[in-house]
Amino acid sequence: MTPVLSVRGLSVDYLGQGGAARAVDSVSFDLSSGEFLAVVGESGCGKSTLLFAIARLLSPPAELAGGSVTFRGINMVAMSDKQLRALRWSALSVVMQSAMNALNPVTSIGAQFADSMRAHGERDKRKIRARSEEVLRMVGIDPVHLRSYPHQLSGGMRQRAMIAMALLFSPELILMDEPTSALDVVAQRSLMVQVKQLQAQLGFAVIFVTHDMSLVSHFSDRVLVMYAGQVVESQATQRLFEAPLHPYTQGLLDAFPSVRGPKAVLEGIPGSPPDLSRLPAGCNFSPRCPKVMPACLEEGPGLRNVGEAEVRCLLYAKQVPGRRPAAPAGEEALRA
Amino acid sequence: MPDVLLEAKGLTRHFRIGGLRGRSLHAVDDLDMAISDREVVALVGESGSGKSTVARLLTMVYRPTKGEIFFRGKPVSQLRRRRDLLAYRGQVPMVFQDPFSSLNPAHTVGYVLTRGLKLHRRELGRRERQAEAERVLETVGLVPPAQVMSKYPYELSGGQRQRVGFAQALSYRPKLIIADEPVSMLDVSIRIGLLNVMARLRDEEMVSVLYITHDIASARYVSDRVLVMYAGHLVEYGPVEEVLQEPVHPYTQLLLSAVPDPRAPLGVTPPDVGEPPRVVDPGEGCRFRWRCPLAAQVCSQATPRLELVSPGHRAACHVNAPASTSTIATEVGS
Amino acid sequence: MATAAAEQRPVPFAGELWQRAKGGTLGRLLKAVMSNRKATAGLVILLAFSFLALFPGVVAHDNPNAEVYPPSLGPSAAHLLGTTAYGQDLFAQLVYSTRQSMFIAVVAGGLATVLSVAVGVSAAYLGGLADDVLSLVTDVFLVLPAFPLVVVIAAYSKNGGDSILIAVLVVTGWSYGARQLRVQALSLRNRDFLVAARLRGERSWRVIFSELLPTMTSLIVAIFLGTTIYSVITAAGLQFVGLGNPETLSWGTMLYWAQNNEALQAGSPLWAIMPGVCIALLGAGFALLQYAFDEVSNPALRPVRRRRRR
Numbered sequence A: 001m002t003p004v005l006s007v008r009g010l011s012v013d014y015l016g017q018g019g020a021a022r023a024v025d026s027v028s029f030d031l032s033s034g035e036f037l038a039v040v041g042e043s044g045c046g047k048s049t050l051l052f053a054i055a056r057l058l059s060p061p062a063e064l065a066g067g068s069v070t071f072r073g074i075n076m077v078a079m080s081d082k083q084l085r086a087l088r089w090s091a092l093s094v095v096m097q098s099a100m101n102a103l104n105p106v107t108s109i110g111a112q113f114a115d116s117m118r119a120h121g122e123r124d125k126r127k128i129r130a131r132s133e134e135v136l137r138m139v140g141i142d143p144v145h146l147r148s149y150p151h152q153l154s155g156g157m158r159q160r161a162m163i164a165m166a167l168l169f170s171p172e173l174i175l176m177d178e179p180t181s182a183l184d185v186v187a188q189r190s191l192m193v194q195v196k197q198l199q200a201q202l203g204f205a206v207i208f209v210t211h212d213m214s215l216v217s218h219f220s221d222r223v224l225v226m227y228a229g230q231v232v233e234s235q236a237t238q239r240l241f242e243a244p245l246h247p248y249t250q251g252l253l254d255a256f257p258s259v260r261g262p263k264a265v266l267e268g269i270p271g272s273p274p275d276l277s278r279l280p281a282g283c284n285f286s287p288r289c290p291k292v293m294p295a296c297l298e299e300g301p302g303l304r305n306v307g308e309a310e311v312r313c314l315l316y317a318k319q320v321p322g323r324r325p326a327a328p329a330g331e332e333a334l335r336a
Numbered sequence B: 001m002p003d004v005l006l007e008a009k010g011l012t013r014h015f016r017i018g019g020l021r022g023r024s025l026h027a028v029d030d031l032d033m034a035i036s037d038r039e040v041v042a043l044v045g046e047s048g049s050g051k052s053t054v055a056r057l058l059t060m061v062y063r064p065t066k067g068e069i070f071f072r073g074k075p076v077s078q079l080r081r082r083r084d085l086l087a088y089r090g091q092v093p094m095v096f097q098d099p100f101s102s103l104n105p106a107h108t109v110g111y112v113l114t115r116g117l118k119l120h121r122r123e124l125g126r127r128e129r130q131a132e133a134e135r136v137l138e139t140v141g142l143v144p145p146a147q148v149m150s151k152y153p154y155e156l157s158g159g160q161r162q163r164v165g166f167a168q169a170l171s172y173r174p175k176l177i178i179a180d181e182p183v184s185m186l187d188v189s190i191r192i193g194l195l196n197v198m199a200r201l202r203d204e205e206m207v208s209v210l211y212i213t214h215d216i217a218s219a220r221y222v223s224d225r226v227l228v229m230y231a232g233h234l235v236e237y238g239p240v241e242e243v244l245q246e247p248v249h250p251y252t253q254l255l256l257s258a259v260p261d262p263r264a265p266l267g268v269t270p271p272d273v274g275e276p277p278r279v280v281d282p283g284e285g286c287r288f289r290w291r292c293p294l295a296a297q298v299c300s301q302a303t304p305r306l307e308l309v310s311p312g313h314r315a316a317c318h319v320n321a322p323a324s325t326s327t328i329a330t331e332v333g334s
Numbered sequence C: 001m002a003t004a005a006a007e008q009r010p011v012p013f014a015g016e017l018w019q020r021a022k023g024g025t026l027g028r029l030l031k032a033v034m035s036n037r038k039a040t041a042g043l044v045i046l047l048a049f050s051f052l053a054l055f056p057g058v059v060a061h062d063n064p065n066a067e068v069y070p071p072s073l074g075p076s077a078a079h080l081l082g083t084t085a086y087g088q089d090l091f092a093q094l095v096y097s098t099r100q101s102m103f104i105a106v107v108a109g110g111l112a113t114v115l116s117v118a119v120g121v122s123a124a125y126l127g128g129l130a131d132d133v134l135s136l137v138t139d140v141f142l143v144l145p146a147f148p149l150v151v152v153i154a155a156y157s158k159n160g161g162d163s164i165l166i167a168v169l170v171v172t173g174w175s176y177g178a179r180q181l182r183v184q185a186l187s188l189r190n191r192d193f194l195v196a197a198r199l200r201g202e203r204s205w206r207v208i209f210s211e212l213l214p215t216m217t218s219l220i221v222a223i224f225l226g227t228t229i230y231s232v233i234t235a236a237g238l239q240f241v242g243l244g245n246p247e248t249l250s251w252g253t254m255l256y257w258a259q260n261n262e263a264l265q266a267g268s269p270l271w272a273i274m275p276g277v278c279i280a281l282l283g284a285g286f287a288l289l290q291y292a293f294d295e296v297s298n299p300a301l302r303p304v305r306r307r308r309r310r
Helices: A047-054 A081-087 A109-119 A125-138 A143-147 A155-166 A185-202 A237-242 A247-254 B051-058 B082-091 B109-120 B126-139 B145-149 B158-171 B188-203 B216-222 B240-245 B250-258 C015-023 C026-034 C037-054 C090-126 C128-143 C146-156 C162-189 C192-200 C204-215 C217-240 C251-260 C269-297
Strands: A005-016 A019-031 A036-040 A062-071 A092-095 A173-177 A205-210 A222-227 A230-236 A304-306 A309-311 B004-017 B023-036 B040-044 B066-071 B176-180 B208-213 B225-230 B233-239 B307-310 B313-315
Touching: A005 A047, A019 A047, A019 A062, A019 A230, A036 A047, A047 A062, A047 A173, A047 A205, A092 A155, A109 A125, A109 A143, A109 A155, A125 A143, A125 A155, A155 A185, A185 B250, A222 A237, A222 A247, A230 A237, A230 A247, A247 B188, B004 B051, B023 B051, B023 B208, B023 B233, B040 B051, B040 B188, B040 B216, B051 B176, B051 B208, B082 B109, B109 B126, B109 B145, B109 B158, B109 C192, B126 B145, B126 B158, B158 B176, B158 B188, B188 B208, B188 B216, B208 B216, B216 B240, B225 B240, B225 B250, B233 B240, B233 B250, C037 C090, C037 C269, C090 C128, C090 C162, C090 C204, C090 C217, C090 C251, C090 C269, C128 C162, C146 C162, C146 C217, C162 C204, C162 C217, C192 C204, C204 C217, C217 C251, C217 C269, C251 C269
Parallel strands: A036 A205, A036 A222, A092 A173, A173 A205, B040 B208, B040 B225, B176 B208
Antiparallel strands: A005 A019, A005 A062, A222 A230, A230 A309, A304 A309, B004 B023, B004 B066, B225 B233, B233 B313, B307 B313
């Protein structure tokens, strides 16, 4: 089955006074139809930049530095603005982190939905109205709120309205940039469940960027863990939580105190993420890695297959790199 | 029996909000709480719960509308003299949430620490201040302290800045540190380090901490007791393990069911969508009743009181902790 | 471990310039300035004018006031810009005028800035009734027009000279900056570090001077530069209509005398044009420095040089 999205060697640079900092370093993955991919990492890892690069929403000083993004077989990197606009929202839409930043505060929700639909050629007022009401119902908001302004809705409702807007044209892929981080835990849970339900109903694929790994633990099919611009681990969600391979992933999982399980003293990961314009020699994670070896300081490891997973760590360097056996649908990730 | 350090009785804070009808926002209503020696107490609540207002009331940034705060038995909310206020603030300092705005970008770490010491530990001379500043930096894990002293905030990471916040509070030799969501804005892998610092403060420096947070998991990790707030009211409190394993108040139960725990299977998701609490002119009655699956007639008529569930554990719910319970259970050594 | 990892998030105020200046030597400040093209250009212009103001004799060898030469000569080797209708060497006049013009501009700019800071920051910090009163006063002065004010004052003071000029500039120039400072101070007032300073036990005046103002230096310097530009140009305009002492040597008074003698029509165009050019150039020097200051304190404004890709 051809993947909905195919990213190969995508790199993004931030141009600054002292040269370029590589915010995203040669990221590759495939996304199948209806798959929920979580991209997880901490500040400065490049996950949001990656998302914007895929959606071709980068603006200076960020610049695409190489790679390809193939959506439905067409390379988006090579598309013109006009082609991109046609593609945006109809086939691919984006949900931002803060609805208050993304929604126009001086127009009603309904007016913004209508704007969006008109921009894609729909002129019939009744059809616009009908579709707007339909998407609001889908996310659990009473259609009477088409008349409301963003500030009249609660935070959770605003995020749902954003998702409703993203669904207007039944896209195949929705990119979400930390859509729940401004919400409280009950609203967060409710939103995640809602997104999952909609996915089951409508069949779109999701790339979900977040810093909170535990949030996606029950909802994503696969997780991409990023550190300092690189993918350091990529695995099916359940397996990642059961047996994380990369020391960073292990450290990250250990940093979540448990609510229900046994109480234990945790350590977290000492130090802080590196300055992207001054990366250490060798492996980016080596200064903080509890399992660092002398070889780690010399050579930056490449992404290798370990069973069904991909890891960027010299601990697994003895594994023979090669073609993976054919995997079940939903997990086809070719080597970078 | 541990000493009671800080006690609040009937603590209330209302804010006037605009409009001709002069509406009132009930940020905190009728709060009773006590913090003892050498314990970490977590105050858990979501947005609109009033927990940040409690922090500001306890540090006297706001004056209470009603009620009183007692520090070691003496009332403090009416203190006016600079000397008295300074003394109190040295005993109950605050650590702020936002590492990017809690330190003045124009001053070095050393300046902030020595200024604080000059104001609160007048008995120290210049060299002693320097030494003490370096000592507290080391206690919070910022080494080498002499180097950190000359750094500006922009040279430090978020986690390091928060540690400086704790160092400053610690330098006053306080009895109780009020930490207002100190780790919420930090990366997950950095949070544990700060939480461990708080535990160390309790164990080694004999300082109590009021840890204000919305994250139950971290509350469980570091605290001895937990207080749960909703819409300005304290709805449940008790020893942390007991409250989290056997929550009595429906809101506590809701919170726990919504917390993602990767190690546990996904439970049934409650239909609650996380509607924000109503705190403007709320009137009598339980403020959770609009979202509560157990809501009964009495819930809209009378505000529930905190009733005893088991020693040290109380909840305010007409249905799960009705008033008659307290006559049966007796509070022993709580 | 205290690794000096620079924070990814941009510094919202004060900026690296201030911190480098405080924590390091003048050399580092100079380096920050030199790395920005606009700042370097502006600085060069201002240094050149400062040199002329301090050592005019080095560059111009004639006495600017001596009316000894043949009048209304054109430019020549002996008189680079020619002479005035009174027989004074124009080049010497221009050079010697630098001192007075710069003095008036910088003093007026400085005093106005001090007043702006005092009123604007107090209004924001004190709040309530004090804020309302101070804001009202600021707004009144904001709409006060300089020229009618001048006419009124000129009618009452015959020989006030340059101090009246400076006074008028300060009175008409402080309110714009005060508004800007008030707005920024308001946005900073509830920042955690100010609350922290009060909780630490600092007295109000100390909070304002040691905690609040240092974080506003970018804006204060920008306002100083802007007010100075305003002073340069307005002073020239006011001197042109005869305020201030017409006997003193400054570009504005040169324009006054040029106008009185109909220099443009009489065939001495340089007399009318050159002082104007100098005023514009001095203003530009301050303006370039102001742009550069914005860029240094807010990295988002920096020009991004696009790399040539293969």
